[in-house]
Amino acid sequence: MKTVPGTTEHVVVVGAGLSGLAAALHLLGAGRRVTVVERDAGPGGRAGRLDLGGYRLDTGPTVLTMPHLADEAFAAVGDSLYRRVELIALHPAYRARFADGSHVDVHTDAEAMEAEVRRFAGAAEAAGYRRLRSWLERLYRAQMRRFIDTNFDSPLQLLHPDLARLAALGGFGRLDRHIGRFLTDPRLRRVFSFQSLYAGVAPARALAAYAVIAYMDTVAGVFFPRGGMHALPRAMADAAEDAGARFHWSAEVTALEQSSARVTAVRTASGERIACDAVVLTPDLPVVHRLLGREPRRPVRLRHSPSAVVLHAGTDRTWTGLAHHTLSFGAAWERTFDELTRTGELMSDPSLLITRPTSHDPQLAPPGRHLHYVLAPCPNTTAGPTAGAWHELGPRYRDRLVSELERRGLHGLGDSIEAERLMTPADWTSQGHAAGTPFSVSHTFAQTGPFRPRNLVRGYDNVVLAGCGTAPGVGVPTVLISGKLAAARITGPRVHTHSRRCPERVPSAVPSVKAACDDPS
Template identity: 80%
Template sequence: MTRTVPGRTDHVVVVGAGLSGLAAALHLLGAGRRVTVVERDASPGGRAGLLERHGYRIDTGPTVLTMPHLADEAFAAVGDSLRARVDLVPLHPAYRARFADGASLDVHTGAEAMEAEVERFAGAREAAGYRKLRDWLEKLYRAQMRRFIDVNFDSPFQLLTPDLARLAALGGFGRLDARIGGFVRDERLRRVFSFQALYAGVPPARALAAYAVIAYMDTVSGVYFPRGGMHALPRAMADAAAAAGADLRFEEPVTRLERSGDRVTAVVTAHGRIACDAVVLTPDLPVAYRLLGHAPKRPVRLRYSPSAVVLHAGTDRTWPWLGHHTISFGAAWRRTFHELTESGRLMSDPSLLITRPTTTDPSLAPPGRHLHYILAPCPNTALGPGAVEWGDLAPGYRDSLLAELDRRGLDGIASAVQEQCMVTPADWQARGHAAGTPFSAAHTFAQTGPFRPRNLVRGTANAVLAGCGTTPGVGVPTVLLSGKLAAARITGAGRPSRPGAARPGARPRPVARSAEERRPA
């Protein structure tokens, strides 16, 4: 049986109102717990935050939403619905890929549309290979989801299931790049189905083929955009949690945890003390461990994913050939990954993700204006330039990035910028992200599944971790799952908390709290 938090767990404090914390809060509320959420910022979102500048509404975190049913599970826990609160727009195409040779490919998540596009782009043989690749991705997803992703691990022996044999038979323990190449030979197509490994922190040539499940999410299951921006998702989750009785407290940073033996008894914030029976910690691992007073010992230090520079640009013009999401591939490939993960140098020939959210929702910018987010992967601060060095590098890197975009068809972009904000590894580090990366611990084999930092921490009986540093990992879908899995550690799998607890999917009555109860002790 999966381990759960022992003893009383009636009142749970969730530290952090990001996606994982809000997902945990909703699942806990659905199981009848009283929930208090404390957040250092003035609004929900965490990494999925919002920056408002002169009429521009800028998403500061993820720009791609896949697997929305995982978000809907959290809403359903309190009898609510994602689609009742968020207007989701399916993106067609999901991506537009542009290559150094001038060719372009629209990435469709529909099978027939994508097969036709691949045939136009690379011929009938590659189109047939794509259909086989798609079938393999679907089987890979089915083999992994129930046993390896949406699961709390207490031991590596939990891997020993029939699904492990299925995963092995599918070639999941081979190398990603080689496995993709067994279906499609065109090197450009191979990039489209393997670049996602970068966000897992492992070059495609070294990544396990099992990580192609990320490509399944991106290229098969569908890509969506919430009207109002990605920040609309955490905002809606916070509203649903409040409606279900959660006490949400913003601008209330946590300073320490009070303990009695191996149990956390209270969360102390800048505004007072909140007694609790259990706590869910969603900050990045070093911050969470610092609050707990110790970090679990590992035989090898954690290895972190590459970071990213993100240039948010509000412009007075746009370029019609851009999609909502455009991947601009440089000519270099293996060298790029070596620079990001081995030598620690800035990309000499970058591959860039360009997001233009005003393609789908013009209201995110003033009339006649446009938003462009340019994400350029870069080494983390443990491998490449440190946070202090980025202070000197940032202005020149911005200019070189704009010049590179100009060469790739965004002609005149430097003069078109009316409003800008550039985020570097120094900024991520200042936010508490280890090694200056928002992508947390890399998904090497030794840091995946049961080998990833556990969400239960030895030495503390009633604290559970959630977020991208713990189970199951990095990305919006997996972070939402981490909140669900953290809640399950407290509530138990499929069992009510106590007589009269709300059934999963039922909306609990709001908790009435007196002024005396709300007053810090």
């Protein structure tokens, strides 16, 4: 594995999002002096926090899986995620509601999910679920160490027996078709394939290997940090500070000083100069390229994932049919993905993620009030409406979403809203996200593994990237890994420290977490 040459005693990490904080903790654990420079007033990045009239909103991800990957970062400095954050295992992980009025609760416990599938779709589908679960577990073991949690220097690293194992498992076939080998009910197939949208690819075109995301959601377990998802980066920043990191808040890096092929200092908008021996850059790729003064050449331009409209709604009531996470599927499916990724139209029959964090933490809202987060995938600004168009389109689309949710059973939603915040591709664009999407570069085959933008920057000896735009990719687990991989480029390879500790405070979740913790991959 290639590493940063020369002295690396003092490392500046640009950005205090999940990847930057993970990098900082791993660097501190390896004995480096670390300074973190963040343009916002506190940690989180995409996983930020907004206070709105007593409602405490998570501005980014709402789903936490694979918590042992976060615990690795804490463990690097002798700390523990489970000491810093109270995790609540979600049972069910999701509730999926369909246009025909049916619903299925998605459990990560095998026996509970088998019983639920039997109730929902019969014995044959329940047996298919068991086979699917076994396949997902084997797929995860084949991929995790060799293709996800690894630094690639060359595509030749793919030439390993694990590649043959992945091929034998059907990992290079199409995701939707492979899920169909186990499940024939189209509703259940959606439950185990919609996750490919996180990777920016429709299930019919995604590689079956991306079912590893379904493993994280439906096998390894889904958790909620008390205090909201922002509690995770807040705890990581506290642990890093306790371990000696220095933080510069409200400090936007505007320039890099360079001597020959090395960056020698970062400069902020206020004129501050911070000398360094190495730098980890975690902003979105356009910001990184602006700081570096150039964009790396690629044979084909990068393709970006679809974007999303998010409605944060503080309400005076809630609805009993909602779980913590509810997937509300429309009747359309293939057409929906064509609209998102090909024609650039807003979903005519949307599938939505509704998260109700106050179901497990009422303190996120004023007494007697409730918080709902509605995510509607939409085209990015390259494929669909421009960022400028969203300033006028956003309010109209918000009204369409509220009307659709009321039609699907959330009666009186519009009248119940007391405080709200709408996020559209215009907002993501203003935050520096390419193509107006918070989901970054899509995971097509040509943009995955060794073909994704590398975390070592050609032409610079001591610049390393972390975050969802580089390897291994998009999602909370993968950006945590990206921080660890970036740190390894500076410190050199270290013994893998996958945490074997499971959260003492969620005993009911131990089986699913323990399976991930004890995984031999």
